[in-house]
Amino acid sequence: MSTLATNSNPVLGLIAGQGRLPFLVARGARAAGLRVVCAALQNQADPALAAEVHRFFRVPLARPGAWIRKLRRAGASRTIMVGHVAKRRIYTPWRLLRYLPDWRALRIWYRRLRGKDKRNDTLLAALADELAAAGIILENSVQYCQEHLARTGIMTRCQPAAAVQADLAFGFPLAKEIARLDIGQAIAVKEREVIAVEALEGTDEMIQRAARLCPSGGWTLIKVAKPHQDPRFDVPTVGPDTLQNLKNHGAACLAVEAGCVLILDLPDSLALADRLKIPLVGYLP
Numbered sequence: 001m002s003t004l005a006t007n008s009n010p011v012l013g014l015i016a017g018q019g020r021l022p023f024l025v026a027r028g029a030r031a032a033g034l035r036v037v038c039a040a041l042q043n044q045a046d047p048a049l050a051a052e053v054h055r056f057f058r059v060p061l062a063r064p065g066a067w068i069r070k071l072r073r074a075g076a077s078r079t080i081m082v083g084h085v086a087k088r089r090i091y092t093p094w095r096l097l098r099y100l101p102d103w104r105a106l107r108i109w110y111r112r113l114r115g116k117d118k119r120n121d122t123l124l125a126a127l128a129d130e131l132a133a134a135g136i137i138l139e140n141s142v143q144y145c146q147e148h149l150a151r152t153g154i155m156t157r158c159q160p161a162a163a164v165q166a167d168l169a170f171g172f173p174l175a176k177e178i179a180r181l182d183i184g185q186a187i188a189v190k191e192r193e194v195i196a197v198e199a200l201e202g203t204d205e206m207i208q209r210a211a212r213l214c215p216s217g218g219w220t221l222i223k224v225a226k227p228h229q230d231p232r233f234d235v236p237t238v239g240p241d242t243l244q245n246l247k248n249h250g251a252a253c254l255a256v257e258a259g260c261v262l263i264l265d266l267p268d269s270l271a272l273a274d275r276l277k278i279p280l281v282g283y284l285p
Helices: 021-031 047-052 064-073 087-091 095-099 103-112 120-133 162-180 203-213 240-248 266-276
Strands: 011-016 035-041 055-059 078-082 186-190 193-197 219-223 251-257 280-283
Touching: 011 021, 011 064, 021 035, 021 047, 021 078, 035 047, 035 064, 055 064, 064 103, 064 120, 103 120, 162 186, 162 193, 162 219, 162 251, 162 280, 186 203, 193 203, 203 219, 203 240, 203 251, 240 251, 240 266, 266 280
Parallel strands: 011 035, 011 078, 035 055, 219 251, 251 280
Antiparallel strands: 186 193, 186 219
């Protein structure tokens, strides 16, 4: 059944951060017959996204009230929020002066999050509640780009070595536990030893750190979803930039959780992985 058949409102809101994922969502939603209204986070979303949507607005990062006003005036209540935002920016000195948050942002931070941790899931759930209170309902972030989800098995022509497959069996349960604790969603493994764990810095910088700790190379990046990943929020993603970064830093394989991790521009990513001789494996624990 089509989206339009199940919802009489043909307008979809898109709150967009960095990266390729907002482009995939916009294209998929348009292919489903929806008009896409984009609230592009200032200094985060790619300006080229304007060519992929019907209406494009720039909104301040720390003023969700502005997001709400723009989306509601454009007739968008159903909304998808995707794209990376560097969470470490939240911890910069003088952040209140730098981002000039509105009263909704202050209410999220000092009221909805009072007494709670500031992990991603907690922060995003509080944001979703604030948006919902104003009539902006966040929906499944991958419903219009599911064809880019990782498949089960070895997806490339190049094959992982036997030692790499042993590292996958060893590392996946550990990666899932790190994800369950909401510390990060990726680890680097070599010879059944964890050499790096993703945290606040993100996957790309973790890859660089893994290379410094293992200059001989030959290690494997394992990326997973959280055990109870909220589909309203960004699912874990990899893509051409990840693959090139892995090649530049001596990695032997990229393994992702099948059906849960998005591979940006999937056909292009698989072709690049073969050219770089980085096997790409969809693992199902």
